[in-house]
Amino acid sequence: DIQMTQSPSSVSASVGDRVTITCRASQGFNTWLAWYQQKPGKAPKLLIYGASTLQSGVPSRFSGSGSGTVFTLTISSLQPEDFATYYCQQANRFPRTFGQGTKVEIK
Amino acid sequence: EVQLVESGGGVVRPGGSLRLSCAGSGFTFDDYGMSWVRQAPGKGLEWVSGINWNGDSTNYADSVKGRFTISRDNAKNSLYLQMSSLRAEDTALYYCARDRSSGYTAEYFQHWGQGTLVTVSS
Numbered sequence: 387d388i389q390m391t392q393s394p395s396s397v398s399a400s401v402g403d404r405v406t407i408t409c410r411a412s413q414g415f416n417t418w419l420a421w422y423q424q425k426p427g428k429a430p431k432l433l434i435y436g437a438s439t440l441q442s443g444v445p446s447r448f449s450g451s452g453s454g455t456v457f458t459l460t461i462s463s464l465q466p467e468d469f470a471t472y473y474c475q476q477a478n479r480f481p482r483t484f485g486q487g488t489k490v491e492i493k
Numbered sequence: 494e495v496q497l498v499e500s501g502g503g504v505v506r507p508g509g510s511l512r513l514s515c516a517g518s519g520f521t522f523d524d525y526g527m528s529w530v531r532q533a534p535g536k537g538l539e540w541v542s543g544i545n546w547n548g549d550s551t552n553y554a555d556s557v558k559g560r561f562t563i564s565r566d567n568a569k570n571s572l573y574l575q576m577s578s579l580r581a582e583d584t585a586l587y588y589c590a591r592d593r594s595s596g597y598t599a600e601y602f603q604h605w606g607q608g609t610l611v612t613v614s615s
Contacts, residue, residue, distance in 0.1 A: 387555065420601045422538075429588055429605035430530075430538065441593075441603070473538055477600045480552040482528075482540040 388413050388476050392485035398493040405461045407488045409474035414454040418478040421450055421459045424487075425470045433472075434459065464490070495519040495604045497589045502609030509579050513609055515572040515589030523547065523567035526598035529574050531585035532608075541587070542574065543599025550598060557583075579613045586610050 389412035399405050409419070417437035422430040432441045434450040437457055447462045461468055469492055474485040501513040513529070528543040542553045542563040551563050562575040572589055586608040593603035 418600075422602075424538075429607060430602070431605075432593065432601060432603045435593060435601040475538075475540070475601075480543075480599070481554045482543070482599050484538040484540065487537045 387481055388415070388479055388483050390474055390476055390483050390485040392472075392474060392488050394488060395486065396489040396491060398491045399464050400493045401464055401466060403464045403493075405464055405468075405490060407459045407472055407474075407490075409452075409457045409459070409485050411455045411457070411476060413479075415476065415478035417453050418476060419450075419452070419457050420475045420477060421448075422473045422475065423468075423470045424473065430473065435477075461490075495591065497591060497604055497606035499587065499589050499606045499609035502587065502611045504612045504614060505579055506615050507580060507613055509613070510575070510577040511579065511611060513574040513576065513587055513589075513611070515606060517570045517572065517589075517591065520591070520604075522570040524595040526592040526600070527565060527572045528590045528592070528599045528602060529563065529572075530588045530590050530602065530605075531583075531611075532588070533582075533585040536585075539585075540599065544572070545598040546595070552599060576611070579611075581613050584611060584613045 419437045421434040424430040438450045471489045496518045529541040560578045588608045589606040590602035591604040593601040
């Protein structure tokens with residue numbers, strides 16, 4: 387199975403800050419990677435797929451990059467509604483696997 | 494508007510069985526692959542199982558292989574998860590999720606239900 391490891395596990399940041407989350411895969415693959423945002427009590431929301439393609443309706447302050455084994459999610463200017471937990475997910479092989487999550491908290 | 498509504502969760506004893514259902518609407522159900530994703534209380538997301546558009550291809554997480562069976566009835570716009578030999582570690586909120594694009598199976602999950610809670614406890 388492909389293991390997905392996110393770092394950091396949590397980050398404290400202020401509104402307006404730039405935040406970067408990293409996801410590392412135990413095996414390399416092309417760009418079969420997605421990022422999701424989950425708020426408490428809610429279902430996850432797809433933000434980015436194909437490592438860097440923004441899902442329709444997602445603000446442009448979110449961006450993704452990477453290929454192979456290292457991928458990043460960047461929030462260019464953190465907004466109050468962005469405080470949530472973020473997950474990466476690989477779609478290269480079965481079983482699909484998620485990272486353990488990164489919680490973005492208010493500083 | 495795409496809607497996914499899960500049902501069938503509840504409390505079950507270890508070793509017991511349960512069948513989850515997911516009713517889809519607002520899209521052509523048999524165009525899309527579907528999956529089950531679960532989340533244990535306070536924990537992260539775990540993909541459980543996926544099925545292609547017509548049901549002839551299925552995949553499972555190692556943790557449920559041989560115990561869970563995914564299926565679908567396109568005439569009823571419904572997805573199912575038959576769970577047997579349940580364990581305490583299967584306790585979770587189970588989400589039904591639809592693929593972003595037609596023609597794929599468990600690729601990217603664009604639409605999610607609100608989940609149904611399964612508790613395995615004696």
